[in-house]
Amino acid sequence: MPDEARTPLAIGLLTHSVNPRGGVVHTLELADALHERGHRVTVFAPAFAGQALFRPTRCAVELVALTERTNSVVDMVATRRAAFVQHLERTLATRHFDVLHAQDGIGGNALADLVEAGRIEGFTRTVHHLDHFDDARLMTWQARAFTAASQVLCVSRTWCDRLAADFGVAARLVHNGVDLRRYTNRPTAQDAAVVARHGLRPGGPVFLAVGGVEERKNTLRMLQAFLAFRVHRPAAQLVIAGGASLLDHDAYGRQFAALLAASGAGNDVVMTGTVPDEDMPALFRAADALLMASLREGFGLVVLEALASGTPAVVSRIAPFTEYLPEDERMGHCCWADPHSVDAITAAMARACDPAHARALATATPAVCERFSWQASAAAHEALYRARCAGSRAQAALRLQA
Known part of the structure; x- marks a missing residue:
């Protein structure tokens, strides 16, 4: 039997944009660090024709096609969510992912839709922070994107505590990192x-x-x-x-x-x-x-x-x-x-x-x-991914026995 602790994982990371926002940076840094650990990583990001990720990455990238520009946040969320679902349904017809991991509410709702449709068994969601929206639909979607998840992560203890107190969600803490090869006090010629x-x-x-x-x-x-x-x-x-x-x-x-x-x-x-x-x-x-x-x-x-x-x-x-x-x-x-x-x-x-x-x-x-590195963050993510996969296999075995 294969050594489950060493078998590479097929991981899909969903992010909400191709532009340089904190959650997108987190996704790309994590993707590269997981790739370095030998995993098969694909980043999914919505994009209009002609757009590309603001930074190259060493892992696979699939741009989720957007065709309709919207005038409201509600319509934007709904449009991107639907585009994710459509793209992932096609992808999942021919490929298997051990982990599907959303970094935001748009991806989280798309994966929740796929769970409800029976296309996937569950997903991981990282909550970076929560926003207040005047529109009740946005507030409902924001909560659904993590309450429907099989595994919830946060980048700070603050938000772990908030999710536990306000929603009864037990989130695990996995910090961000910083690339000390890229960010240094040594000037360059440029x-x-x-x-x-x-x-x-x-x-x-x-x-x-x-x-x-x-x-x-x-x-x-x-x-x-x-x-x-x-x-x-x-x-x-x-x-x-x-x-x-x-x-x-x-x-x-x-x-x-x-x-x-x-x-x-x-x-x-x-x-x-x-x-x-x-x-x-x-x-x-x-x-x-x-x-x-x-x-x-x-x-x-x-x-x-x-x-x-x-x-x-x-x-x-x-x-x-x-x-x-x-x-x-x-x-x-x-x-x-x-x-x-x-x-x-x-x-x-x-x-x-x-x-x-x-x-x-x-x-x-x-x-x-030096307390924070993307390599350490990726190792922590991997351990949590493997624990959830093992739990899913155990539940499947119990269902078969029943």
Whole structure:
């Protein structure tokens, strides 16, 4: 009989987009790490004609064809969910997967549909964080995407606890990782060109916010804090990178744009839009501090990426950040701030620019970043996958005996 602990698994990972969002990054990093462990991994991602994943991956990729552009979040979710179901029904007619694993609610609902149709026995779902939606259908679909799963994972203890308290779901903790080969404080020959291409000014200080303009990211308060900081440091610059979200942030974006226009600081705020993946390490190195004063996060992967790049981080004093970053700022990892207080964010920005903090960071960063690797995350995922597969085989054997 084959050694079940060593037999490669056929794994399908579903992600909601081809754009650089945290959950998509998690999917691709996990896929490559599982591939390195010898598993047969396929990433499924919805895409319109001409689109491709923002970053290459070493495993197989199947783009789920989208043909209809929608005007509402409800229609977008329904359309992508249906496209996943249709694509996977064709795929499952000729191929077997030991594990189908959704990283978001769209993929989770598609797999729940396939369970109800009797096409698959179960699936794994990772919950990064939960959102609040005004539309009751979106709230129902969000919950179904993990309550219907056979196995639920979270990237932080915070969300494991939330799922247990609010839904009675026992989720297992599997952390994110950080690629210390990719994110490093060692400059490259391309750094200067990247900095110039995205409009960063030397001298700064430069604050980098990643994720675009969103209420969850607290971008409006971060702009207010930057404007207060700029009173004393007029050469300061705020760079907001990314923002390729499937959700509707237009109303919040208009508030942000109105404040920026009224402030007269437009030349000091750079909106990069989606940034080429290969440029991100250089942007982290070029920044004097990462600004991550979010109101809600699943893990906050970019904090580890910034720290690994030698860049201090201004971070909300909330979980999950408090789970993995030391409380004592003197250790150099981050500068804490109350995300609801503009004054607190402004003060943390000033501390992050203190040269003494930068010196402390240089010695403290390895201790926190080396605790997290995608290789360790993949090993933990593999163990949980195998445990669920063994459980499924045992249940099947009991059904046969009955």
